[in-house]
Amino acid sequence: MSQPQSNGSPLVRIDGVEKYFQRGAEKIHVLAELNLTVAPGEFLALMGPSGSGKSTLLNLIGGLDRPTKGTVTVAGERIDQLSDRQLADWRARHIGFVFQLYNLIPVLNAERNVELPLLLTHLTGAQRAKHVAAALALVGLSHRAKHFPRTMSGGEQQRVGIARGIVTDPTLLLCDEPTGDLDRKAGDEILDLLGALNREQGKTIVMVTHDPHASARASRTVHLFKGQITSEAVK
Amino acid sequence: MQSGPLNWLSQVAAITKFGLLSIPQRRGAVAATICGTAGVVTVFIGVLSIAAGFRRVMASSGAPDAAIVLRSGADSEMVSGFGREETRLIADAPGLARNARGPLVSAELFVIINLPKRSTGTDANVPLRGVEGAAAEVREQLKIVSGRMFEPGKNEVIVGAGAAREFAGLDVGAVVKVGRESWPVVGIYTANGGLAESEMWTDAKVLQAAYQRGDSFQSVYARLASPGAFDQFKDALTTNPRLNVKVQRVSDYYAEQSTMLASLITGLGVLIAALMAVGAVFGALNTMYSAVAARTREIATLRALGFGRGAVVLALMVESLVLALGGGAIGALAAYAVFNNFTAATMNWQSFSQVTFAFAVTPALLVQGVIWATLIGLIGGLLPAVRAARLPIASALREL
Ligand SMILES: Nc1ncnc2c1ncn2[C@@H]1O[C@H](COP(=O)(O)OP(=O)(O)OP(=O)(O)O)[C@@H](O)[C@H]1O
Ligand SMILES: [Mg+2]
Numbered sequence: 001m002s003q004p005q006s007n008g009s010p011l012v013r014i015d016g017v018e019k020y021f022q023r024g025a026e027k028i029h030v031l032a033e034l035n036l037t038v039a040p041g042e043f044l045a046l047m048g049p050s051g052s053g054k055s056t057l058l059n060l061i062g063g064l065d066r067p068t069k070g071t072v073t074v075a076g077e078r079i080d081q082l083s084d085r086q087l088a089d090w091r092a093r094h095i096g097f098v099f100q101l102y103n104l105i106p107v108l109n110a111e112r113n114v115e116l117p118l119l120l121t122h123l124t125g126a127q128r129a130k131h132v133a134a135a136l137a138l139v140g141l142s143h144r145a146k147h148f149p150r151t152m153s154g155g156e157q158q159r160v161g162i163a164r165g166i167v168t169d170p171t172l173l174l175c176d177e178p179t180g181d182l183d184r185k186a187g188d189e190i191l192d193l194l195g196a197l198n199r200e201q202g203k204t205i206v207m208v209t210h211d212p213h214a215s216a217r218a219s220r221t222v223h224l225f226k227g228q229i230t231s232e233a234v235k
Numbered sequence: 236m237q238s239g240p241l242n243w244l245s246q247v248a249a250i251t252k253f254g255l256l257s258i259p260q261r262r263g264a265v266a267a268t269i270c271g272t273a274g275v276v277t278v279f280i281g282v283l284s285i286a287a288g289f290r291r292v293m294a295s296s297g298a299p300d301a302a303i304v305l306r307s308g309a310d311s312e313m314v315s316g317f318g319r320e321e322t323r324l325i326a327d328a329p330g331l332a333r334n335a336r337g338p339l340v341s342a343e344l345f346v347i348i349n350l351p352k353r354s355t356g357t358d359a360n361v362p363l364r365g366v367e368g369a370a371a372e373v374r375e376q377l378k379i380v381s382g383r384m385f386e387p388g389k390n391e392v393i394v395g396a397g398a399a400r401e402f403a404g405l406d407v408g409a410v411v412k413v414g415r416e417s418w419p420v421v422g423i424y425t426a427n428g429g430l431a432e433s434e435m436w437t438d439a440k441v442l443q444a445a446y447q448r449g450d451s452f453q454s455v456y457a458r459l460a461s462p463g464a465f466d467q468f469k470d471a472l473t474t475n476p477r478l479n480v481k482v483q484r485v486s487d488y489y490a491e492q493s494t495m496l497a498s499l500i501t502g503l504g505v506l507i508a509a510l511m512a513v514g515a516v517f518g519a520l521n522t523m524y525s526a527v528a529a530r531t532r533e534i535a536t537l538r539a540l541g542f543g544r545g546a547v548v549l550a551l552m553v554e555s556l557v558l559a560l561g562g563g564a565i566g567a568l569a570a571y572a573v574f575n576n577f578t579a580a581t582m583n584w585q586s587f588s589q590v591t592f593a594f595a596v597t598p599a600l601l602v603q604g605v606i607w608a609t610l611i612g613l614i615g616g617l618l619p620a621v622r623a624a625r626l627p628i629a630s631a632l633r634e635l
Contacts, residue, residue, distance in 0.1 A: 059629045064539055085543065092541025099632060103536040107256035117540045119245050164540075 009076070010037035011172065011204050012061055017070030019056055019227075030056045031227040034070070038172075038206060043198040045215035046208045048224035054208040055176055057224065061206060062095045062174045063087045075171050092120040096165030098175040102157040104149040104164075111136065111145040114163045121168065135163040138201075139193060155186030162193060166203065173197070175207040179214055191217045246542050250550030253533065254526060255557065261529060264522040265558060271518035272562025272611050273569065275511045276604040280570035280596055282504030283603070285579070286497040288595035293493035295429045297485025299462040300332070301373060304455040304472065307479045311492065312345065312454045319450040324478055325457070330468035332458040334372065339458035341370035343439060346446050348413045350402040361398055362434045363413075365442030366456075373458045374426060382407040382422030387438045390445070393422035395432035397591030400578065405435070416445050430489060433590045456485065512611055515562075519615020523555050527623040534623050535631030548620040555616025556609065563608025570604065571596045 019031040030053045038044050038061075046054045059065040060072050063079045064087075072080045075094065082090060096117075104113045111132050118128040136142050139159040149157050158178060165173055175194065179187035195217050197203040207218060215221045216235075223231045258265050297303075304325050309315035317325075322342035331338040345364040352359050368387065371377040385391035392411065399405045411418040418437065426432045443449065459465055469482040483491075527534070534547055575596040 055629070055633075062539070064629045064632075088538065088541050088543050090541075091539065095541075097536075097539050099536070101532070101633075103532060103632065105253050105533055105536070107253055116249070116537070119242065119249050120541045122242060 011040045011042075011075060012036070012038035012206070013071075013073040014057075014060070015071045015073070017060065017067040017072065019053070019060065019065075020068045029227065031060075031067070034227070034229065036222065036229065038204065040204055041198070041202050043195070043205045043217070043219045044207070045218035045221040046206065046224060047210070047212075047215050047221055048230075050210075052224040053227040054224055058174055058176055058206060058208050061172070062097060063091050092117065092168070094171040096168065096170035096173045098158070098161050098165045098173065098178045100177040100180040102149070102154070102161040102181075104157055104160055106149050109146050109148050110141060110152070110160045110163075113149070113160055114167050116164060117168045131167050132163075135167040136160075138166065138197075139163045153186065154182050155189055158182060158186070158190050159193065162190070162197075166197065166201075171204070173203050173205045175205065177208055177210065179209065179211060184213075187211070187214070243543065243546060246546035247550045247553065250534075250537060250542065250546060251553045251557075254530070254550060254554040257526075257530065261522070261526060264525050268515075268518045268522040268558050268615070269562035269565065271511075271515035272559045272608050273566035275508055275515045275611065276563045276566025276608055277570045277573075278511055279504060279508035279607055280567060280600045280604045281574045281594070282507060283501055283600050284570065284574045284577075284594040284596045286500040286504065287597050287600060288579075288592045289500065289590070290490075290493050290497045291595050292428060292430055292432075292590060292592040293489040293497075294486060295376075295427050297429070297487075297489055298374070298376070299484065299486060300459040300464075301485040302457045302459055302465060302468060303483055303485050303488050304457065305453075305481045305483075307481045309481065312343075315453045317342065317452045317455065319452075321478060321480075322452050322455050324475065325455045325472060325480070328468055328471045328475075330460055330464035330471065332460045334369075336368070339369045339372050341367040341373045341439075341456045342452040342454075343367070343370070343456060344442060344448055344451065344453045345434070346442065348411075348435075350404065350411070352401060353403045354401075356403070359402070361402060363392065363418075363442065364434050364436050365439035366436050367439050369458075370436070370456065373456045374429075374431060376427035376429065377424055377431065378426075379422045379424050382420070385421055385437055388441060389438070390416060390418055390441055391421045392418045392435045392437045393424050394420055394435045395591075396423055396425045397432035397578075398435060399423050401433075401591045411435075428593070430590060508607060512607060515611045516615050519555055519559060519611055520618060522558065523551060523616050523619035524622070526554065527551065527619045530623075531626060531631050531634045535626055535628045535634070538626075538628045539632060544624040548624045551620035551623055552613065552616045555620070556612040559608045559612025559615065560605065563605050563611075566608070567601050567604045571601070 014034055014036040017031055017034045021028040021030060046057060048054050060067055066080050071078055079090060114132045114135050115128050118131060136145055139162050141156060141159050144152065144156065179190050182190060191214055194205055198205050209215055219235050221233045222229055305312065305315040306317065326338050326340045331340060333339060343364055343366050345362045347360045348363050349358040350361050351357065380396065385393050394405045404411065405420055407420055407423060409420045411420060459468060465484060472478055472480050472482050574594040577594040578591060
């Protein structure tokens with residue numbers, strides 16, 4: 001498999017990963033013999049039909065789940081061997097998540113939502129406020145800091161979600177269909193934002209998407225089919 | 236980004252905060268939990284305040300320097316009896332307080348009469364006690380609050396404030412008719428809330444004559460020279476070969492009499508509260524399960540961001556506890572408002588007569604009520620919290 005941009009060691013290395021789910025007596029084979037690397041500074045799109053295992057793969061990279069077999073190495077650390085507790089700490093330090101349905105806490109306003117991951121650090125209140133303000137400025141929502149999610153459009157909520165994803169300056173930003181619930185215009189704005197974060201801030205991004213329009217923004221696209229990588233395209 | 240060991244408490248605080256902030260969206264279930272817990276606590280405190288009030292009456296019925304002498308083997312005045320000679324020997328014993336007229340002792344007897352209750356109009360038993368001149372001094376708390384003391388040798392009665400409240404026709408100036416006898420009520424007295432307030436008093440000699448009791452008594456009440464003189468008094472009587480008596484402090488005597496009823500009421504209260512608590516626990520379980528269900532995605536999101544499983548459990552437990560304690564506080568206040576000093580009358584099974592008393596919502600009962608609420612909150616919160624912590628993050632993240 002080609003390894004573009006991999007001057008030096010990859011940021012993510014997935015080696016011989018298999019993933020089964022046990023549903024009752026049934027064994028669901030989701031990922032099979034999967035190998036993938038992501039270089040630092042890449043913007044990788046994961047595409048494929050529904051049920052092909054895109055989210056499952058993203059969850060393995062983000063330490064939300066562990067593979068049945070094989071290894072997952074992120075920034076030089078074998079995360080498939082970490083305990084649940086270690087994984088939680090590891091996620092807090094290394095991963096920013098962006099979700100399809102934004103997953104904001106409805107009872108908290110924008111800046112409180114963005115502040116959440118910082119509660120897991122030792123930053124003081126003043127330091128947190130500074131980081132939150134910077135993240136909201138980066139997504140262009142400084143003026144809505146005190147607004148609650150329900151008063152915002154889907155696009156704005158997703159931008160709050162992205163601000164929350166980057167506020168800790170994570171090693172990796174993982175997005176699961178970040179534009180899946182948005183119309184074209186709002187979706188484009190989100191993609192512009194992700195592209196800018198990648199180019200200007202050097203953020204490494206892995207994005208799951210159904211939308212070819214979205215994957216066109218990525219520097220590389222990997223297609224999954226029935227748990228296997230079928231093709232890759234480098235821009 | 237700098238990061239070290241996670242700031243666990245701020246995690247718990249943050250998650251608890253979302254939970255409490257989202258209460259308005261779950262008003263119904265939350266209100267049900269709070270009411271359920273409040274109900275348990277109110278009933279628990281209410282029922283036990285009966286026992287506490289009853290105990291309080293019994294305990295305040297005797298000063299530490301008052302003693303009662305009964306025939307040996309008698310558990311109550313009802314089954315005790317003395318002749319004049321015996322009561323004289325008792326009055327001569329050492330250790331007694333005295334005044335100008337001699338030792339402070341009162342040989343007493345009583346009969347039970349039937350009078351209609353004010354509330355229901357049905358008859359209930361009231362003790363009519365015959366006392367000797369020193370009776371009021373033997374019970375130092377006795378105070379005439381209206382009218383006057385009865386005159387020795389006359390068919391006059393004074394009525395305890397509790398009995399006057401509970402029974403019809405016991406006002407000063409009224410006449411109580413029992414059989415052929417007429418008893419004018421000449422005064423009302425209080426006795427520091429003690430048992431004597433549930434009685435009527437007259438001159439012992441008059442009562443003996445009216446009920447053909449000859450010169451016999453049932454008990455001797457005595458005032459000691461000091462609380463410490465009790466042993467001296469007791470030893471003198473119990474070692475006297477011409478007497479066959481049992482000597483107790485009045486406070487101990489009444490406490491003993493109240494144990495059975497008080498523990499019956501307490502047992503009943505705990506039983507009722509326990510049954511209701513089971514219901515309240517289910518209410519709390521339901522509320523917290525629905526809280527977890529409503530927040531499945533939020534909890535999963537927090538976990539994805541790196542919040543710990545323990546913090547989630549603890550935060551949900553805290554939330555459940557806060558709700559239950561809120562209910563508990565409301566219940567305790569309600570119980571205090573409704574039951575404290577609520578007066579009632581009940582049967583004193585040892586004398587088969589009515590005892591009037593006020594429910595007592597004591598600080599100890601309030602604390603126990605809060606403990607019940609705490610348990611309801613903890614038990615009701617535990618399973619839902621554990622469920623929340625076990626949620627598989629990946630699939631819960633997509634839940635709507
Ligand atoms: N926790 C789980 N338990 C059982 N089966 C699961 C679980 N998670 C995913 N699966 C199954 O694994 C397969 C792949 O799921 P996954 O969510 O990775 O697909 P996807 O490519 O992200 O699909 P979509 O585009 O619909 O999001 C599906 O058949 C799904 O039903
Ligand atoms: Mg998916």
